[in-house]
Amino acid sequence: MNNKNKFLLLIPLLTGLLLPVMTFVLYIFGYSVTLLSYSVFSVVSALIFIISALLIPKKKISCKALAFLPVISLANLAVYVFKSRSAVVLVSMAVCFVCAAVIAEKACTSSKTKILSVLTSVALSVPVLIFFIAVVAFSGFGVNNVVDKIHSPDKTYYAEIVDSDQGALGGDTVVYVHKNSKLNLIFLTISKTPQRVYLGEWREYETMQIEWKNEECLLIDSKEYYIE
Numbered sequence: 001m002n003n004k005n006k007f008l009l010l011i012p013l014l015t016g017l018l019l020p021v022m023t024f025v026l027y028i029f030g031y032s033v034t035l036l037s038y039s040v041f042s043v044v045s046a047l048i049f050i051i052s053a054l055l056i057p058k059k060k061i062s063c064k065a066l067a068f069l070p071v072i073s074l075a076n077l078a079v080y081v082f083k084s085r086s087a088v089v090l091v092s093m094a095v096c097f098v099c100a101a102v103i104a105e106k107a108c109t110s111s112k113t114k115i116l117s118v119l120t121s122v123a124l125s126v127p128v129l130i131f132f133i134a135v136v137a138f139s140g141f142g143v144n145n146v147v148d149k150i151h152s153p154d155k156t157y158y159a160e161i162v163d164s165d166q167g168a169l170g171g172d173t174v175v176y177v178h179k180n181s182k183l184n185l186i187f188l189t190i191s192k193t194p195q196r197v198y199l200g201e202w203r204e205y206e207t208m209q210i211e212w213k214n215e216e217c218l219l220i221d222s223k224e225y226y227i228e
Contacts, residue, residue, distance in 0.1 A: 008052055008055055008056050009052075009056065009066060009103075009107060011048060011052055012048060012049050012052040012053075012066075012069060012099075012100065012103055013066065013069060013072075015045050015048050015049070016045075016069060016072040016073055016076060016096070016100070017072060019033065019035070019041075019076065019079070020072070020075060020076065020079070026190060027193070030192060030193050031190055031191065031192055031193060032190075032191060032192075032193045032194075033188055033189070033190055034188060034189045034191070035083075035187060035188050036187055036188060036189065037187070038080055038083055038084035038086065038089050039084065039086055039088045039089055039092075040187070041187060042080055042084075042088065042089045042092035042093055042096075043088065043092050045076075045092065045093070045096055046092040046093070046095040046096050046099075049073075049095065049096045049099035049100060049103070050095065050099055052099065052103055053099040053102040053103050053106075056103055056106050056107065057106070066103055066104050066107040066108060067104055067107075067108050067116055067120075068120065069100040069103055069104050070097055070100040070101045070104055070120075070121040071120050071121055072100070073093065073096045073097040073100040074097055074121065076093055076096065077090070077093035077094065077096070077097060080093050081093065101121065143164075143165045144162050144163070144164050144165075145162065145163045145165070146160055146161070146162055146163075147161050147162070147163050147205050148160075148161040148205070149161075150210060150211070150212065151180075151212075152212045152214075152215050153212055153214065153215055154215050155180055156179065156180060156181075156215055157177050157178065157179055157180065157215070157227060158177070158178055158180060159175055159176070159177050159197075159210060159212070159218055160175070160176045160177070160178055160194070161173065161174075161175055161205050161208070161210065162174045162175070162176065163202070163203065163205055164202070165202070166202075171202035171203070172199055172200065172201070172202055173198075173199075173200040173201060173202060173203065173204040173205045173208065174196060174198065174199055174200075175196070175197050175198035175199075175200075175210070175218075175220065175225075176194040176195065176196050176197070177194060177195045177197050177218065177227055178191070178192070178194045179191065179192035195227065195228060197218060197220075197225040197227075198220050198225060208220065208221060209221050209222065
């Protein structure tokens, strides 16, 4: 396999794995990743997959790892649609899945590998479809509104009060503590995963007494909640 073919195989694989791997690794260390624009990233990913599917020569290369590229694309589709709930993202990630199937068919010369790719893709398609239907069905069901933000004395943290309205089911008042520092890269932001310190009744925020005792302790109705 020459360097050009290696490059063509590597690019879609890295594109598909970039966000899931980065999200998983950072989650272990207590951080989260947020794309600045899921729509832009999904469209760019779709273009990369289209170009790769067109340029990869059939039966001239072999890469068993690409048998799982359609599965990776399906997983990305589920995550991206859940986070953005955008039609542009849905279409772009669906294009990635189709192109991933074409790339896998071209890159997998073994019949057994091709069958494995098809079976795993079909098996994952079912939960992804159910997940997508659930996201569409409940997309307007609950509404979360940030009603206030309160910074710690030295502004290291800020408490975010969220009113979670669940319609006929009522809702909750949730308090999250965020760390102010963020790492802004070209197309994504890495930040400390917010800590949920309080879960109360719906609209409780209207009478809630909340303030910072110090940089590490939040007072909610005179009860202390320490930041980990």
